[in-house]
Amino acid sequence: MSEIKNVFDMIEFPKEGVLSKTIAEKPAGEADIFMLPKGEKISQHTSSRDAAVLILRGEADFQLGDEWHRVKPGDWFFMDAGLPHAISSVDDLVFLLTLFGS
Numbered sequence: 001m002s003e004i005k006n007v008f009d010m011i012e013f014p015k016e017g018v019l020s021k022t023i024a025e026k027p028a029g030e031a032d033i034f035m036l037p038k039g040e041k042i043s044q045h046t047s048s049r050d051a052a053v054l055i056l057r058g059e060a061d062f063q064l065g066d067e068w069h070r071v072k073p074g075d076w077f078f079m080d081a082g083l084p085h086a087i088s089s090v091d092d093l094v095f096l097l098t099l100f101g102s
Contacts, residue, residue, distance in 0.1 A: 007056065011094055013037050023096075030099045036060070036089040044086040050100040051079045058091035 003024075010021050013035050023031040029049075033056070036042070044063065053062075055075045062071045063086040064079065070090075071077075079085060087093075 007033055007096065011035060011057070013092055016040065018042060020097075027102050029101060032097045032099075034093075034095050034097060036087065036093040038089055038092050040089050040093075042087040044084050046082050046084055047079070047099070048081055049102075050081050052098045052100075053077055053079065054096040054098075056094040056096060058089060058093035060090055060093045060095075061088045063087070 005023055007023065010023070010033055012019065014037060016037065018040060019035045020032050021035075023033060025031075036058075038058075053076065055071045055073050057073055059070060059072045062069050062077075063084070064077070065083055065085075069077075
């Protein structure tokens with residue numbers, strides 16, 4: 001069954017830390033929004049699944065492999081499974097993470 005959700009209505013910022021909300025979870029993949037207040041970080045990690053990220057709000061420094069990139073609303077990128085990545089929010093940050101496969 002199809003369901004329309006407004007991602008912007010789901011946004012809420014924690015006072016500290018990272019808040020994520022699952023939008024959809026199916027055998028083919030998963031979509032989540034992540035909300036990080038200004039100055040919050042997600043340390044370097046990897047994923048066992050391919051993923052895509054779409055920046056919806058704010059700016060951040062995003063590490064992909066050995067390189068850091070300043071990302072802003074509208075920026076989209078794909079990450080192969082196993083790619084080391086990390087995030088440091090410059091502003092209140094919201095991004096959509098889509099994970100592929102199970």
